[in-house]
Amino acid sequence: MVTPNLSFAQATPYDEYVGTDTLRALPGPRTDAPEEPAFLVTTQVMELYFGLVRTELRLAARLLGTPDLPPATAAIARAAAYLDVVNTAWRPLNRLTPRQFNAFRPALGEGSGFQSALYREVEFLLGDKSESLARVHRGNPEAHGELLAALRAPSLYDVALSVLARLGYEIPATTLARDPAQPYQPEPLVEQAWARVYAERGAGDHLWELAEALTDVAEGFMRWRTLHLMVVRRAMGAKTGTGGSSGASWLERSLRREIFPELWSARTLI
Numbered sequence: 001m002v003t004p005n006l007s008f009a010q011a012t013p014y015d016e017y018v019g020t021d022t023l024r025a026l027p028g029p030r031t032d033a034p035e036e037p038a039f040l041v042t043t044q045v046m047e048l049y050f051g052l053v054r055t056e057l058r059l060a061a062r063l064l065g066t067p068d069l070p071p072a073t074a075a076i077a078r079a080a081a082y083l084d085v086v087n088t089a090w091r092p093l094n095r096l097t098p099r100q101f102n103a104f105r106p107a108l109g110e111g112s113g114f115q116s117a118l119y120r121e122v123e124f125l126l127g128d129k130s131e132s133l134a135r136v137h138r139g140n141p142e143a144h145g146e147l148l149a150a151l152r153a154p155s156l157y158d159v160a161l162s163v164l165a166r167l168g169y170e171i172p173a174t175t176l177a178r179d180p181a182q183p184y185q186p187e188p189l190v191e192q193a194w195a196r197v198y199a200e201r202g203a204g205d206h207l208w209e210l211a212e213a214l215t216d217v218a219e220g221f222m223r224w225r226t227l228h229l230m231v232v233r234r235a236m237g238a239k240t241g242t243g244g245s246s247g248a249s250w251l252e253r254s255l256r257r258e259i260f261p262e263l264w265s266a267r268t269l270i
């Protein structure tokens with residue numbers, strides 16, 4: 001039996017590769033509340049995963065410009081898998097009661113996940129665009145610049161509709177040439193195109209697999225919004241948020257903004 005190497009002059013190669021010093025130096029709890037560490041670590045983990053989701057969605061949007069669909073579908077599937085992880089990560093926060101949350105809530109000051117640039121960029125990449133929400137980041141030129149680029153670029157959904165058009169589906173010219181910075185408006189011909197994809201194709205077909213991967217990522221993201229709202233309602237009821245919004249009622253509105261709308265409505269037609 002050969003034992004692992006036990007002698008390192010300085011930090012182990014594991015520490016260097018993973019950056020454990022940096023991880024340990026991340027801001028820790030500001031209060032003695034026993035529930036604060038889980039809140040903070042969950043938020044930090046979710047930020048890291050939003051970064052992974054962003055990378056995959058950016059890659060997928062680029063790859064959909066090429067005729068070979070499976071590599072884009074694989075990137076979207078990875079993004080959906082990352083969303084599954086963050087959705088599971090809500091679990092420890094689920095049972096946070098108002099009294100427990102109140103014990104560390106003042107430490108947030110005016111801080112709120114609402115100010116997460118990575119989350120907002122993921123939202124933009126998924127086609128849920130809002131110029132006003134990008135304005136929050138004007139004080140951080142790098143984050144603001146990335147957000148404006150995502151706002152003004154075609155979303156993953158815009159690019160997917162171009163793929164449908166390329167493959168002979170009837171997509172209105174006004175939809176293909178729309179201003180990508182504006183919120184997307186659902187369109188009956190797009191709904192019919194997705195309905196045909198599902199009516200005429202099945203497992204193993206490249207376009208069908210793309211439609212399913214897009215639906216998985218849309219579901220994962222909308223599930224995140226739903227689970228977040230549940231945690232919010234349990235931890236603070238209908239109180240106003242630290243970010244200044246009306247809290248749960250404001251978040252309920254974002255739940256109604258559907259990701260890839262016709263991929264859902266088309267199912268009624270089949």
Ligand code: HEM
Nearest residue numbers: 043046112113114116119232235241242243244245247254
């Ligand atoms: C006790 C747990 C939590 C509570 C009570 C809570 C509360 C809230 C509230 C009230 C808002 C609305 C904006 C505001 O006025 O602040 C919000 C937004 C948001 N929160 Fe949380 N949050 C919690 C955990 C988290 C975690 C762990 C994350 C992970 C990063 C997160 C990310 C976000 C994001 C991205 C938004 C913006 C959503 C949107 O624009 O639709 N929250 N949160």
